[in-house]
Each structure stands twice: as structure tokens, then as C-alpha cells.
Amino acid sequence: MTKLQVPDVGERESLGTFVARLVRLDAQAVVRLRARGDGIVDAWAKTPFDVLATRSVVGEVDPRDLTVSGNELLAALSVAGGELMNPGRPQDLMWRSELPGGAGFRFVEELPVHVVTDVTDRGLAVARENLGPKGTPPTSLLDQEVLTVSDEDTELKISLRCLFALAGMGFTGSADDRVRVSANSGWLRLDARYGAVLRQRRSLLPLVF
Incomplete structure (x- = not known):
């Protein structure tokens, strides 16, 4: 049992x-x-x-x-x-998905929730106008990278997929909260007040000067 x-x-x-x-x-x-x-x-x-x-x-x-x-x-x-x-x-x-390890995530930047919410709402508006035959947004829209965060070593691009998941699960909290963005070599992670979303990625992207 x-x-x-x-x-x-x-x-x-x-x-x-x-x-x-x-x-x-x-x-x-x-x-x-x-x-x-x-x-x-x-x-x-x-x-x-x-x-x-x-x-x-x-x-x-x-x-x-x-x-x-x-x-x-x-x-x-x-x-x-x-x-x-x-x-x-x-x-x-x-269960058919790989899970990330708990260690090795490195903090990159924090985003104000009101910024995340604004971008998400604009993405949802576009998604509603472009629903596919099954009533879902096209993959090309979900894969659009709409936010970029960086520190001195790393640049991370955040797609609408991550923002829609964050909103759909009700994780973000109030407008005064912040979303913590971190990553390791294989995963991007967004931590909000009520939970986190993670998306696989190939590798950390170094900044090019």
C-alpha cells in the first residue's frame, strides 16, 4: 500500500x-x-x-x-x-520525463513579478488569437524567447513556455514578489513564491563581447 x-x-x-x-x-x-x-x-x-x-x-x-x-x-x-x-x-x-538533480544550480538574476506578469499577459493575448486546431497555441509561439537575464558569465533566454507554466500553476504570488532565475548545465529554473518551473536546456550560454 x-x-x-x-x-x-x-x-x-x-x-x-x-x-x-x-x-x-x-x-x-x-x-x-x-x-x-x-x-x-x-x-x-x-x-x-x-x-x-x-x-x-x-x-x-x-x-x-x-x-x-x-x-x-x-x-x-x-x-x-x-x-x-x-x-x-x-x-x-x-512518468516519462527526466528530472533534474537538486545540486549545481547557480543563481543568475531576479525578475519583478509585475514584469513577468506583463510579458505573460501579452503572450496569452497573442496565443488566444493564434490557437491551433486542438485549441492550443502553436509550438513556434510557445518557443518564443521573450525575456533575457544575465550576469557577468551567463546569459539565459526564457521562453513563453516557462511563463505560461508559471502562471498556469499559480506560482507567482503578488506584484511585489520576485522570480528567481537560476540554471545549471542542463536546466533553466524559475523559482516563485508558490513553486518552481524547470525547462531542459543544452548548456549555459556565455556572453560574447
């Missing part, structure tokens, strides 16, 4: 909000729960924008790496109640 224990009610509500947002974006989504050695459970999900989303809570999961249905996990969190629950049947074969 699978087990998920999240003692704090606020943490359970936080995880429930994460899963509810995900299921709203993709009714067939699965959630991967991974225990860390410091008593933290990381919840991972692949959004429809081909971007990973993650949120962490204090707790334990058994087995320590488990993929379950988003709908079943949401029911366990919102209906069953209590700190110890059955998160759902194992569906490990449904």
Missing part, C-alpha cells in the same frame, strides 16, 4: 492547491512524489507546456519515489483528509 504523510495542515493545503492547478491544466496528469533525506517530499509534474513544475512539502512518502494519478492524489488530499493518506495506485510507468 502506498502512503503519504504530511503532518501540517497548511502544507497539505499547499500540495492540494498544486495538484488542483495541475489537474485543471491536464485532467490526465500524473504527479511524481520523491522523498529527500531531509524530511521533504518533492512533488513533480509535467505541464502541457512541456515544462516541469514542482512544489515541496514537509513529509514522508512510501515508496520513496512514487508516481500517482493527479486526480487520485487530489481526492486523497481534499476528500479523505488527515495527515496520513493513500495517495493512489502506483503509476510509475506513466
Whole structure:
């Protein structure tokens, strides 16, 4: 039997909000729960924008790496109640995405949330005018790089995919908050108040002078 224990009610509500947002974006989504050695459970999900989303809570999961249905996990969190629950049947074969390692991310820059929100809203307006046959924006639009951040060593370009995922999961918080941008050799990461999104990349791009 699978087990998920999240003692704090606020943490359970936080995880429930994460899963509810995900299921709203993709009714067939699965959630991967991974225990860390410091008593933290990381919840991972692949959004429809081909971007990973993650949120962490204090707790334990058994087995320590488990993929379950988003709908079943949401029911366990919102209906069953209590700190110890059955998160759902194992569906490990449904997880087909690589996960980034936890180490090696280097901070590059912070972006004001109001800037991120403004660019996202303009992108959404264009997306609504250019929906494809399945009601989704074209890949060419999602792949548009709309923000660039840099420090003395690195330049990172952020696509609409990442911004749409950040907004769709409700991660950004208030207009006064900031989004932290970091990267390692394989991944770009955007950390906001309520969670993070990650997108695979080939390599860090050095600045050219």
C-alpha cells in the first residue's frame, strides 16, 4: 500500500492547491512524489507546456519515489483528509520525463513579478488569437524567447513556455514578489513564491563581447 504523510495542515493545503492547478491544466496528469533525506517530499509534474513544475512539502512518502494519478492524489488530499493518506495506485510507468538533480544550480538574476506578469499577459493575448486546431497555441509561439537575464558569465533566454507554466500553476504570488532565475548545465529554473518551473536546456550560454 502506498502512503503519504504530511503532518501540517497548511502544507497539505499547499500540495492540494498544486495538484488542483495541475489537474485543471491536464485532467490526465500524473504527479511524481520523491522523498529527500531531509524530511521533504518533492512533488513533480509535467505541464502541457512541456515544462516541469514542482512544489515541496514537509513529509514522508512510501515508496520513496512514487508516481500517482493527479486526480487520485487530489481526492486523497481534499476528500479523505488527515495527515496520513493513500495517495493512489502506483503509476510509475506513466512518468516519462527526466528530472533534474537538486545540486549545481547557480543563481543568475531576479525578475519583478509585475514584469513577468506583463510579458505573460501579452503572450496569452497573442496565443488566444493564434490557437491551433486542438485549441492550443502553436509550438513556434510557445518557443518564443521573450525575456533575457544575465550576469557577468551567463546569459539565459526564457521562453513563453516557462511563463505560461508559471502562471498556469499559480506560482507567482503578488506584484511585489520576485522570480528567481537560476540554471545549471542542463536546466533553466524559475523559482516563485508558490513553486518552481524547470525547462531542459543544452548548456549555459556565455556572453560574447
